[in-house]
Amino acid sequence: MADTGLARNVLSLFRNLLLAATLYAIIYSLIHFLETGSINPITRPEALPSQALSPPSSGTKLTFGGHNPKINLNPHANWFNRPESLVIAKDDYLGRRPHVDTVANLPLLVEACRGSLEGLEKMRNVFDCMSYLANSEEEYYYLPEPSLRASSQDPKKAEYANADGHGNTLERYDIPVTALAASKQSLGTCAGPIIPYHMYWTGPATWRVEIFIKSYLYTQNLPCSRLWLWLDCDRNKQAVDDMLHRDPLFKRFLPLVERGDIKLKEWRFPSRIPLPRDVDNTDGLGYYKNPGKPNLKGEITVGDGVVRDANGQEWLALTQKQMTFLPVAVSDAFRFVALHLHGGVYCDTDILMLRDMRPLLLPDPKTGQHSFAERWAAHAHEGDYNTAVMSLTANSSLSSYLLRGGVRMGLNFHPRVIGRMAWKDGRNQEFLMLETAAFDPIWTEFNWDREGRCTVPCIRDYGVAFKGRVDSIRDEWESYDGPRLKEIDITHHQRAGAPASLVERHGTLENRLRRRGETQRRRKRTVAAGAERVRNDQHEPKPEPAEESNSFSTTSQEIDELRKAGLIADYIIDEDHYPPNNRTLENFFRGSWSYHIHNQWTKHPEPSSWFDVIEHAQDGFFRGERSNPYGEYWRGPLVEPYGRWPEFA
Ligand SMILES: *[C@@H]1O[C@H](CO)[C@@H](O)[C@H](O)[C@H]1NC(C)=O
Numbered sequence: 001m002a003d004t005g006l007a008r009n010v011l012s013l014f015r016n017l018l019l020a021a022t023l024y025a026i027i028y029s030l031i032h033f034l035e036t037g038s039i040n041p042i043t044r045p046e047a048l049p050s051q052a053l054s055p056p057s058s059g060t061k062l063t064f065g066g067h068n069p070k071i072n073l074n075p076h077a078n079w080f081n082r083p084e085s086l087v088i089a090k091d092d093y094l095g096r097r098p099h100v101d102t103v104a105n106l107p108l109l110v111e112a113c114r115g116s117l118e119g120l121e122k123m124r125n126v127f128d129c130m131s132y133l134a135n136s137e138e139e140y141y142y143l144p145e146p147s148l149r150a151s152s153q154d155p156k157k158a159e160y161a162n163a164d165g166h167g168n169t170l171e172r173y174d175i176p177v178t179a180l181a182a183s184k185q186s187l188g189t190c191a192g193p194i195i196p197y198h199m200y201w202t203g204p205a206t207w208r209v210e211i212f213i214k215s216y217l218y219t220q221n222l223p224c225s226r227l228w229l230w231l232d233c234d235r236n237k238q239a240v241d242d243m244l245h246r247d248p249l250f251k252r253f254l255p256l257v258e259r260g261d262i263k264l265k266e267w268r269f270p271s272r273i274p275l276p277r278d279v280d281n282t283d284g285l286g287y288y289k290n291p292g293k294p295n296l297k298g299e300i301t302v303g304d305g306v307v308r309d310a311n312g313q314e315w316l317a318l319t320q321k322q323m324t325f326l327p328v329a330v331s332d333a334f335r336f337v338a339l340h341l342h343g344g345v346y347c348d349t350d351i352l353m354l355r356d357m358r359p360l361l362l363p364d365p366k367t368g369q370h371s372f373a374e375r376w377a378a379h380a381h382e383g384d385y386n387t388a389v390m391s392l393t394a395n396s397s398l399s400s401y402l403l404r405g406g407v408r409m410g411l412n413f414h415p416r417v418i419g420r421m422a423w424k425d426g427r428n429q430e431f432l433m434l435e436t437a438a439f440d441p442i443w444t445e446f447n448w449d450r451e452g453r454c455t456v457p458c459i460r461d462y463g464v465a466f467k468g469r470v471d472s473i474r475d476e477w478e479s480y481d482g483p484r485l486k487e488i489d490i491t492h493h494q495r496a497g498a499p500a501s502l503v504e505r506h507g508t509l510e511n512r513l514r515r516r517g518e519t520q521r522r523r524k525r526t527v528a529a530g531a532e533r534v535r536n537d538q539h540e541p542k543p544e545p546a547e548e549s550n551s552f553s554t555t556s557q558e559i560d561e562l563r564k565a566g567l568i569a570d571y572i573i574d575e576d577h578y579p580p581n582n583r584t585l586e587n588f589f590r591g592s593w594s595y596h597i598h599n600q601w602t603k604h605p606e607p608s609s610w611f612d613v614i615e616h617a618q619d620g621f622f623r624g625e626r627s628n629p630y631g632e633y634w635r636g637p638l639v640e641p642y643g644r645w646p647e648f649a
């Protein structure tokens with residue numbers, strides 16, 4: 001803090017740097033990659049690993065300034081020698097992926113977890129709903145008879161934009177026999193319609209974007225899905241360009257943009273939105289009796305906010321004033337527009353996908369519908385929706401009704417406002433409401449509304465999945481009835497002659513960026529303290545990108561260098577604040593299609609926390625060593641592993 005302390009630290013660091021050239025190199029490059037997330041090659045042997053993080057940026061100067069926080073490396077318990085787990089994970093715990101035409105019986109799912117509309121007998125029993133979701137697929141999933149399957153329909157009439165990968169021009173979808181599997185260069189082909197998954201973001205990519213995208217890649221049917229990453233270009237005209245060319249974190253996903261998995265889309269609030277035909281687009285207010293004269297383009301205003309063009313197509317037209325005062329909660333409105341126009345599903349960026357969502361998104365063969373959202377925790381009101389995960393049948397009477405309603409209410413798309421409107425108008429029955437177990441399994445527990453048993457794991461608070469310290473979570477296994485997983489013996493003894501003195505002297509590292517991150521974090525923490533619970537009841541994601549820039553990555557080479565320097569000793573579990581444990585994804589809200597991180601924008605996952613376990617599973621998957629929950633192995637391009645957070649080193 002004080003300048004003298006600073007000077008002393010600088011001096012001692014320099015003295016140490018001069019003491020040993022190797023150590024100098026290690027510390028130097030560590031500092032560099034802690035600062036920039038990339039590897040400085042100054043001492044790097046010629047043969048760089050091919051996945052070196054960035055092109056060599058030689059001549060980077062390290063300057064010292066301000067107070068210097070330290071990273072204490074414990075050579076006996078740290079990211080470089082900590083076992084990933086105490087147990088052997090069963091990675092393919094979901095069995096085979098659902099058939100490409102499998103449909104979920106949404107009304108049945110609603111009833112099974114809610115009970116009757118009036119009684120809500122089961123709504124609060126999340127454990128029972130989860131068990132149903134995990135164990136009764138054969139009841140609520142089904143494969144329609146061949147002629148009714150989504151893959152048998154005409155791609156030209158598909159509700160999803162680009163459902164056939166050819167702009168909805170093909171005569172028919174590919175058939176399973178000829179459909180191509182994904183490879184490094186190609187996403188393969190889908191024997192059925194391709195479904196868009198929409199997400200919305202502003203600012204640089206962060207850990208949230210990373211875990212969102214990786215969870216998508218880890219669980220969804222990739223040849224049959226596309227991730228549309230919408231970037232707000234009303235706020236930043238260059239948003240797409242920035243993401244493609246100047247984003248240090250997103251760089252790792254560029255091969256997937258190339259392969260077609262991820263589409264970067266410019267989001268601008270449209271001034272007019274096409275409405276379906278054969279629908280009363282005035283919501284019963286009625287079309288004008290004397291609509292007046294067409295303008296030069298042949299367009300007539302035929303109702304309140306509804307324009308009809310020369311071809312008879314009706315449009316929802318925003319006024320100049322509405323365009324000037326676009327909603328603050330853009331993402332609230334965005335999801336309704338995107339789904340109306342393109343179909344598919346919208347997910348908040350703090351949604352972590354756990355299961356293939358496709359069966360929820362294919363239209364019911366009888367009704368052609370698949371519109372749903374989630375309940376607002378365990379609120380009993382029929383209009384209390386949450387739209388963190390939402391699907392709307394594109395260009396449908398319901399999707400345009402919801403859009404018009406939100407626009408009419410002054411561009412207010414808050415889910416509970418929209419929901420109550422739909423309820424008042426008797427439209428909520430078309431807009432199915434799934435219980436929290438489907439997408440946000442701890443919300444009911446968090447709001448103290450749970451009946452029956454706690455979930456598996458039993459987590460009562462959104463912060464808990466970030467925690468990895470010993471005994472930081474009480475009773476997380478209280479509802480687990482399965483067999484206890486066999487624990488691996490990881491006891492090691494300290495190797496004789498470990499150079500402890502060197503470690504003591506060199507175990508702390510300067511990291512200016514971390515200091516910056518720390519200050520920001522502290523500032524945010526003060527604001528956030530106490531407000532956490534309130535914030536958790538809100539739904540609008542608040543990206544805080546500055547938070548994320550300071551994780552670092554390592555290569556096996558750096559680890560070798562650390563080892564040579566004696567900074568890596570045998571692992572001693574008793575010295576570890578974050579010892580490995582028996583958490584595996586198999587027991588992480590089995591049955592739910594997603595887990596909702598629910599804001600928590602300033603938190604990073606501690607080692608051995610539930611999120612850390614997920615990161616390891618995904619890293620192993622992208623390395624080709626572990627399967628995903630469906631027993632599939634990664635065939636795509638290299639995806640870099642998660643970075644590490646200096647505060648947990
Ligand atoms: C919406 O559906 C109508 C038919 O109801 C169709 O004519 C129109 O092209 C569709 N619009 C979009 C944007 O798909």
Ligand SMILES: *[C@@H]1O[C@H](CO)[C@@H](O)[C@H](O)[C@H]1NC(C)=O
Nearest residue numbers: 477480483484485486582587
């Ligand atoms: C994990 O360990 C705890 C005790 O620490 C035990 O109660 C629980 O059943 C174990 N869970 C599994 C899946 O083995």
